[in-house]
Amino acid sequence: MVREPGTTPFQVDLRRHLREHEEDRDLTRVICEIATASRYVINAIRTGDLGVAGTSNLYGEEQLALDVLSDRILRKRLIHSGVISTIASEETDEIINVNLNGKYSITYDPLDGSSLVDVNLAVGTIIGIYRGDNVLQRGRNMVAAMYILYGPRCTLVYSTGSGVHEFAMNSLMEYTLIQEHVKMQPAGTIYSPGGQRNKYSPGVEKFISSLEAKGSKLRYSGGFVPDINQVLIKGQGIFMYPHLEGAPNGKLRLLYELNPMAFIMEQAGGAASNGRERILDIEPEGIDQRSPVFIGSKEDVAMAEKFIAEFG
Structure with missing residues (x-):
């Protein structure tokens, strides 16, 4: 069944949507297992321990109990799918071998922005599938990417x-279609800048000034998933976490955060x-690799590259 872009038929659930698009059965299984896992992550966010776990991740960052629990939930569901070969999670310091005969490998950030939960801001899960x-x-080389936003509504x-497709969780905790073929405009009027501005390079500072001069509005929550979702669903704007003085590679992780979001944004x-x-052309040298990022409307990203090339 083929629908016109932008149509929102009633009660098309995630599995049916994947079937209609004739996706590989095993890939459908993986995506649906992740959707199922999100139900348990939501419950953990609502009722779980907001304290520290007493452990640290591969970046030396103190792990929250929610990070550890979310990681376990996702890993269990992915292993349950029976088609996963390897898993790389932001919360573990090594690649996990699951099944030598598995068809897919997964990278994920189980609960991006988890430090925002205690102040009741939106957080999310980010997935890349190879x-x-x-x-x-x-x-x-990804075959699929997805994210789940745990906000006032839970969306996938x-x-x-x-193309890019958006779903929302209903009262039965099932994902149903909101819109198909989400599209970005060439340029936007919102920007989400991460990092301390007094540590920006001259090129990034001039780029920000150019956005302000044209009347762009600053919209930044401190959460990568909600801020990317805002740019994507509004169909315009740019998110950035640039190289900084003392942090030339920025903050965000290539495998777990940037590649999946770049794949979705380009689609x-x-x-x-x-x-x-291009983010998707970067050859990863390790699972802990970071990179600066400018992501969103094409013309805005191109303008950022122009200012950086000219002013550094």
Whole structure:
């Protein structure tokens, strides 16, 4: 069944949508297992321990109990799918081998922005899916990417390389279609800038000034998933977490955060760059790799690259 872009038929659930698009059965199984896992993550957010876990992740950051629990929930569901070869989670310090005969490898951030839960701000889960047993591939090799936003509504956005589609969780905790083929406008009027501005390079500072001069509005929550979701669903604008003085690689992780979001943004007609090259073309050197990012409307991302090339 083929629908016109932008149509929102009643009660098309996630599994049916994947079937209608004739996705691989095993890929459908993986995506639906992740959707199921999100139900338990939601419950953990609502009722779970907001304290620290007494452990740290591979970046040396203190883990929250919710991070650890969310990681366990997702890992269990992914293993349950029976088709996963390897898993790389932001919360573990090594790649986990699951099934030598598995068809897909997964990278994920189980609860991005978890430190915002105690002040009741939106957080999310980010997933990248690759064919084969190697997670250290360029992002352009992904077969699918998705994120789940735990906000006032719980929404799921996914792409398998044929557009970007948004779903919302209903009262039965099932995901039903909101809109198909989400599209980005060439340029936007909102911007979400991460990092301390007094540590921006001259090129980034001039880019920000140019956005302000044209009347762009600052919209930044401190959460990567909600801020990207705002840009994507409004169909315009740019999110950035640039290189900083003392942090030339920025803050965000290539495998767990940037590649999946870049894949989705490009599928919606947007762009994602580290200021010099396409995010999806970066060759990962390790699971802990970070990168600056400028992601959103194509013209805004191109303008960021221009200012960085000219002013540094």
